[in-house]
Amino acid sequence: MVSLSDRQRFSPLAQLFHWTTAALIVFQIPLAYYMIGLPLSPDKLASYALHKSIGLTVFSLTALRLAWRWIKPPPPRIEGASPLQHGLSQAVHFALYALLFSLPLTGWLSSSAANFPVSLFSLVTLPDLVAPNRELHDALELTHRILAYSLMTLIVGHTAAACWHQWIKRDRLLQRMLPWVRAERE
Amino acid sequence: MLLTYPASSGAWEVLNDASSLSFTATQQGASFTGRFDTFSAEVSFDADDPSAGAITGIVAIDSVDTEYAERDDYLRGSDWFDIGRWPEARFVTEEIIATDKPGEFTANALLTLRDQTRPVQMKFTFAKSANDDTWALTGEVALRRLEFGVGQGLWTNTEWVGDAVTINLTLVMKENTDTPPS
Ligand code: HEM
Numbered sequence: 615m616v617s618l619s620d621r622q623r624f625s626p627l628a629q630l631f632h633w634t635t636a637a638l639i640v641f642q643i644p645l646a647y648y649m650i651g652l653p654l655s656p657d658k659l660a661s662y663a664l665h666k667s668i669g670l671t672v673f674s675l676t677a678l679r680l681a682w683r684w685i686k687p688p689p690p691r692i693e694g695a696s697p698l699q700h701g702l703s704q705a706v707h708f709a710l711y712a713l714l715f716s717l718p719l720t721g722w723l724s725s726s727a728a729n730f731p732v733s734l735f736s737l738v739t740l741p742d743l744v745a746p747n748r749e750l751h752d753a754l755e756l757t758h759r760i761l762a763y764s765l766m767t768l769i770v771g772h773t774a775a776a777c778w779h780q781w782i783k784r785d786r787l788l789q790r791m792l793p794w795v796r797a798e799r800e
Numbered sequence: 801m802l803l804t805y806p807a808s809s810g811a812w813e814v815l816n817d818a819s820s821l822s823f824t825a826t827q828q829g830a831s832f833t834g835r836f837d838t839f840s841a842e843v844s845f846d847a848d849d850p851s852a853g854a855i856t857g858i859v860a861i862d863s864v865d866t867e868y869a870e871r872d873d874y875l876r877g878s879d880w881f882d883i884g885r886w887p888e889a890r891f892v893t894e895e896i897i898a899t900d901k902p903g904e905f906t907a908n909a910l911l912t913l914r915d916q917t918r919p920v921q922m923k924f925t926f927a928k929s930a931n932d933d934t935w936a937l938t939g940e941v942a943l944r945r946l947e948f949g950v951g952q953g954l955w956t957n958t959e960w961v962g963d964a965v966t967i968n969l970t971l972v973m974k975e976n977t978d979t980p981p982s
Pocket residue numbers: 632635636637639640683688707708710711769772773776777787788789790791
């Protein structure tokens with residue numbers, strides 16, 4: 615048998631978006647817990663600045679990624695998936711995209727509400743989205759945290775599902791998102 | 801709250817509520833603004849004879865407000881302003897000179913922050929309000945916080961909290977007349 619045809623795979627650019635984002639998120643979340651644990655110091659500010667810059671990068675990548683997804687839609691659904699499975703995976707992917715937008719946005723909003731400036735890698739200063747406001751800041755900080763928990767939960771599920779496809783169901787779903795394609799060994 | 805000084809000839813009455821003292825500093829690679837809510841100023845100034853004028857101000861550092869209480873507390877602490885030891889900042893002009901542009905002046909002044917007194921320059925404009933009979937003195941001072949010891953220890957590092965700070969002052973004033981306005 616031959617490997618998956620290109621029609622059945624995500625385009626190289628879509629894959630690049632996916633794995634770059636995944637790598638950034640896998641770095642971003644431990645960084646967040648590291649930075650909030652630091653005592654107030656220049657290092658703490660440096661870590662916050664990095665967290666903000668990475669988060670904003672994710673935001674921009676996601677915008678580009680969805681634009682690309684519209685230009686080049688994902689491959690048709692995999693054979694053998696039940697409508698329920700398909701629906702669930704669609705729902706999870708939709709929620710992941712929503713979180714990749716709402717996490718950076720709530721972070722940016724909460725920084726503005728605390729009168730903390732936001733810059734992208736010290737290169738560009740972003741505008742303050744809202745006027746300083748303590749109650750609003752506290753609410754946004756909590757929202758950011760809850761969204762982060764949701765993202766972590768979904769990523770665990772998403773990764774578990776990928777593993778299930780790979781090793782239990784063995785339907786080569788993972789190869790749709792991988793830049794290399796293994797020849798069939800059946 | 802502003803303290804008002806007794807009337808003296810050629811002097812101005814500074815209007816508390818309309819005046820403001822703010823600063824712009826940088827952190828995490830971007831700028832943010834804070835202010836001091838409590839300060840008093842004494843102004844005697846005649847635009848036709850600037851060199852005879854004088855501006856003095858006292859700032860209660862405790863009144864620092866950056867819209868984030870934890871940061872304000874930290875600024876009051878020993879690494880920054882250390883208000884337990886130095887609760888006030890003082891500004892006293894030594895000489896005021898007219899510039900080439902009408903209504904614009906330069907004041908050479910001494911600024912005391914913490915235990916440091918250093919010369920600073922304030923560029924300011926002096927203009928009558930279009931709407932009422934008040935006048936506004938709008939000035940800007942650029943300084944380096946580390947010259948005054950603001951930021952000790954680790955905070956002498958300027959990568960994440962910049963050295964340059966700009967102070968913006970707006971004094972809204974009424975001419976002091978001998979007859980009380982009633
Ligand atoms: C860590 C953060 C991750 C995020 C935010 C993320 C996000 C997403 C999103 C939004 C999609 C939907 C693509 C689309 O249809 O437009 C997707 C697809 C996919 N992801 Fe992830 N992902 C992450 C990690 C992973 C990991 C660790 C794996 C594998 C172990 C993985 C495997 C896949 C696969 C195989 C697909 C394609 C599913 C299909 O063929 O329909 N992802 N991912």
